[in-house]
Amino acid sequence: MNDQVDKQAHADDLYAESHYWHVNTGNETIHAKRMPGRFRNVKWAAAAVWLVFFVGPYLRWGERQAVLFDIPGRQFHIFGITILPQDVWMLSLTLLFFAILLAVVTSIAGRVFCGYFCFQTVWTDIFTWIEDKLEGGPQKRRKLDEAPWDFTKIRIKVVKHVIWIAIGMLTGISFTLWFGDAFEMWKGFLTLSASSVAWGSVAVFTFFTYLFAGHMREQVCFWLCPYARIQGVMYDKETILPAYDYNRGEPRGKLKKGQIEEGKGDCIECGQCVAVCPTGIDIRHGQQEGCITCALCLDACDAVMEKIGRPTGLIRYASMDELEGKPALKMFQRPRVLVYLTILTLAMSGILYGLFNLSGIEVKVLHERQPLYVLQSDGSIQNKYSVKILNKTAQDQQVRLSVAGLPELTVSGGEGSLAAHKGRITSYTVFVRVPRASLKTESTPITFHVEAEGEEELVSTYTSMFIGPRP
Amino acid sequence: MSEQNNPYGAPTTGHVWDDNLAELANQPPKWWMIGLHASWILVVLYGIAYPMWPWFGGATTGLMGWTQIGEYKQDVAAIQSVRAKYEDQLPGMSASAILADSELSEYVVRSAKVLFGDNCAACHGGGGQGNPGYPNLVDDDWLYGGDIDTIVMTVTNGRTGMMPAKAGVAMTDAEIDQLANAIAQGQPTSSPLFMEKACFACHGMDGKGMHALGAPNLTDSIWRFGDGSVEAIKYTITHGVNDPSDPQSRNAVMPKFGERLNETDIKKLAVYVSKLGAN
Ligand code: SF4
Ligand code: SF4
Numbered sequence: 084m085n086d087q088v089d090k091q092a093h094a095d096d097l098y099a100e101s102h103y104w105h106v107n108t109g110n111e112t113i114h115a116k117r118m119p120g121r122f123r124n125v126k127w128a129a130a131a132v133w134l135v136f137f138v139g140p141y142l143r144w145g146e147r148q149a150v151l152f153d154i155p156g157r158q159f160h161i162f163g164i165t166i167l168p169q170d171v172w173m174l175s176l177t178l179l180f181f182a183i184l185l186a187v188v189t190s191i192a193g194r195v196f197c198g199y200f201c202f203q204t205v206w207t208d209i210f211t212w213i214e215d216k217l218e219g220g221p222q223k224r225r226k227l228d229e230a231p232w233d234f235t236k237i238r239i240k241v242v243k244h245v246i247w248i249a250i251g252m253l254t255g256i257s258f259t260l261w262f263g264d265a266f267e268m269w270k271g272f273l274t275l276s277a278s279s280v281a282w283g284s285v286a287v288f289t290f291f292t293y294l295f296a297g298h299m300r301e302q303v304c305f306w307l308c309p310y311a312r313i314q315g316v317m318y319d320k321e322t323i324l325p326a327y328d329y330n331r332g333e334p335r336g337k338l339k340k341g342q343i344e345e346g347k348g349d350c351i352e353c354g355q356c357v358a359v360c361p362t363g364i365d366i367r368h369g370q371q372e373g374c375i376t377c378a379l380c381l382d383a384c385d386a387v388m389e390k391i392g393r394p395t396g397l398i399r400y401a402s403m404d405e406l407e408g409k410p411a412l413k414m415f416q417r418p419r420v421l422v423y424l425t426i427l428t429l430a431m432s433g434i435l436y437g438l439f440n441l442s443g444i445e446v447k448v449l450h451e452r453q454p455l456y457v458l459q460s461d462g463s464i465q466n467k468y469s470v471k472i473l474n475k476t477a478q479d480q481q482v483r484l485s486v487a488g489l490p491e492l493t494v495s496g497g498e499g500s501l502a503a504h505k506g507r508i509t510s511y512t513v514f515v516r517v518p519r520a521s522l523k524t525e526s527t528p529i530t531f532h533v534e535a536e537g538e539e540e541l542v543s544t545y546t547s548m549f550i551g552p553r554p
Numbered sequence: 555m556s557e558q559n560n561p562y563g564a565p566t567t568g569h570v571w572d573d574n575l576a577e578l579a580n581q582p583p584k585w586w587m588i589g590l591h592a593s594w595i596l597v598v599l600y601g602i603a604y605p606m607w608p609w610f611g612g613a614t615t616g617l618m619g620w621t622q623i624g625e626y627k628q629d630v631a632a633i634q635s636v637r638a639k640y641e642d643q644l645p646g647m648s649a650s651a652i653l654a655d656s657e658l659s660e661y662v663v664r665s666a667k668v669l670f671g672d673n674c675a676a677c678h679g680g681g682g683q684g685n686p687g688y689p690n691l692v693d694d695d696w697l698y699g700g701d702i703d704t705i706v707m708t709v710t711n712g713r714t715g716m717m718p719a720k721a722g723v724a725m726t727d728a729e730i731d732q733l734a735n736a737i738a739q740g741q742p743t744s745s746p747l748f749m750e751k752a753c754f755a756c757h758g759m760d761g762k763g764m765h766a767l768g769a770p771n772l773t774d775s776i777w778r779f780g781d782g783s784v785e786a787i788k789y790t791i792t793h794g795v796n797d798p799s800d801p802q803s804r805n806a807v808m809p810k811f812g813e814r815l816n817e818t819d820i821k822k823l824a825v826y827v828s829k830l831g832a833n
Contacts, residue, residue: 108583302585453681457831460695460774465831467692496832512663514832 109302112228113363114221115211116355120382129199130208137253140260152262158506164438165475167506169445173437180430185310187423189317191414192400193324197311198377203303206254206296207361210247217243221358247297248289255288301362304375311372318370319419320403321412325378327356327367327398328406335367338391349393356380356398366398443476443540444503446484446533448547455550464551465516472510472533472543474503480535484513488529489549492517500536515549522551637665649821650702653828663829666822673811674823682830687779687805692831695776699765705824708808709815715768715778715806719794721751734787737761742772779804 142149144162151160159166188195218224259281271277295303304311332350357365364373366380385395451467474480484497497513526548535541567577604616640661652658677688684690736745742761756769763771770778780786797803
């Protein structure tokens with residue numbers, strides 16, 4: 084008999100938390116309350132960074148757009164710098180830099196990117212702001228959703244969706260502007276004569292902006308975003324995150340007669356933190372994957388605490404260690420942070436080195452391998468090279484080639500003034516011949532030096548090999 | 555089943571085991587269902603737009619009228635239209651005129667690589683470096699002459715080398731040995747046998763060969779057969795080249811490409827070969 088009861092108790096234990104397992108898979112629209120506050124202001128300021136995305140394409144630099152990703156021309160212009168496919172290593176370093184920056188920030192302060200900068204949350208924030216303006220607060224919105232389709236509802240909904248789609252289109256158009264001359268592209272869009280690629284990009288962006296920011300919202304963070312999935316391994320117990328101080332808050336209980344009862348914690352179970360959460364979660368359950376660390380619940384709870392005359396910060400940026408009352412490590416004592424910072428510094432130095440050492444011309448030399456060398460009738464040895472001169476400047480250049488490294492070498496095929504066409508590689512076949520007596524080993528390094536006529540700083544040197552028979 | 559077991563009141567399949575165990579029939583999330591339906595609709599649309607369903611005599615053609623071979627032909631036509639600018643000029647020009655035009659010769663060097671690979675590389679090597687028994691095309695030594703018109707002629711009509719075994723006269727082993735040693739040192743005329751056995755008739759009074767006959771220069775560093783060792787030279791003198799009376803004779807035949815390739819292709823190859831070693 085007792086057994087039976089025990090089993091029942093166990094089963095009930097199992098199910099006790101079952102409502103925490105419930106995840107919103109999009110069937111339920113989150114209507115979050117908007118509240119002013121410190122972090123609300125931070126969020127707006129951070130979102131303003133995205134204005135660069137919209138106004139950037141209109142900046143000019145001399146004759147052309149200041150930042151232009153010219154895909155068909157295979158070159159990127161960033162203000163005074165032109166980046167060709169040959170400089171792709173710098174792009175890799177830049178990507179590495181930002182990947183590690185993301186990691187280091189996540190390790191220090193959680194999903195700062197998610198909460199403040201991510202296009203998904205920023206656009207969603209704008210979309211819900213519009214919704215809030217048009218339809219009213221969460222209560223009204225819920226009511227409107229349930230209301231029958233009368234004229235007012237249709238009017239409000241149509242206006243909302245039209246504005247959303249318009250924002251989507253503006254987003255798409257702004258994106259395409261980075262890849263072509265902004266003013267020309269606008270002309271194309273306005274006269275309906277833009278290229279199909281441009282229209283296609285705008286269509287895709289419009290659709291996905293509307294779908295993601297208008298309809299899917301937190302579902303994108305829950306189910307589509309890979310970063311949300313890996314953040315767990317980037318946190319540790321020292322990472323500061325928006326957290327509910329359970330020591331102070333529990334046991335929670337409703338406020339009675341304006342007083343907190345003896346023995347009760349500070350949380351008055353008003354539910355404001357849940358009401359403002361854009362992803363619809365309850366921070367008081369602890370760290371969870373749904374939390375984008377936007378800190379809006381901090382604002383909400385602080386407002387409540389002020390009202391009931393308790394100290395603010397029941398929900399605050401705090402590390403797990405802090406909440407458990409353990410001493411917090413300084414940032415620079417955390418190996419993870421140090422490793423990330425080292426990689427960051429290395430990547431940054433690489434990028435800076437690249438930027439300051441990008442020469443206007445670059446020579447690369449390929450040694451012909453079939454055959455490696457040719458014996459000539461007078462007994463001399465000839466090697467064949469393909470000399471590729473990359474001219475990254477905006478003008479065609481005339482360059483001179485010189486080869487050095489072996490006594491009595493003669494060069495044919497690269498004499499005199501050679502043309503190096505702008506923005507691309509010009510290649511020349513060059514034969515180098517030396518008397519057999521000059522060769523002391525099977526392979527000898529020789530250098531190819533290219534110098535632009537009249538522009539002393541445009542030089543480039545490449546070391547290749549001269550191959551001969553075994554002496 | 556207690557209320558707690560099903561806090562959201564999901565529908566059940568109606569089966570109950572062990573008094574209180576029921577199977578919940580939760581719907582998959584809405585977005586998931588939308589994805590599912592969007593996928594099959596896409597498949598159907600794809601099947602309408604592109605060839606997909608087996609049909610009498612092949613498959614449905616699809617509304618877009620796309621075919622693989624059609625796309626291939628389009629691509630080929632696109633390449634040909636890019637090349638036309640150069641290709642159209644080639645038939646009316648002589649090989650030497652093409653060689654003299656830096657842009658055209660550059661075009662030919664780049665585009666005739668395949669032609670060389672298909673027709674020449676088997677004997678002369680992928681880079682024209684030659685193979686044992688087959689001449690090197692990158693050095694500055696030419697059996698029949700290295701000017702472009704001669705190369706055109708060589709490719710068109712082919713070449714058959716000819717050297718009689720033992721110079722067509724009787725030679726003792728000692729004589730062969732003496733002559734081979736002189737040649738190996740690069741001084742064929744130092745041996746009186748060079749005149750006596752009439753080697754000069756083909757290889758010239760100075761031993762420097764004769765282009766008209768394809769007779770190689772015996773004084774330079776380049777060897778038609780073998781590595782220039784006394785042994786290899788002795789073999790050539792003993793058995794000759796393409797001598798029908800000696801089954802061990804060296805073989806030196808270049809086929810006539812005039813029968814296989816059109817004139818333009820031959821011109822291209824000549825230019826390509828001229829540029830290989832740039833001599
Ligand atoms: S729990 Fe708080 S910090 Fe996390 S997403 Fe919700 S409102 Fe933002
Ligand atoms: S806002 Fe603060 S007081 Fe209100 S329920 Fe949330 S944690 Fe408790």
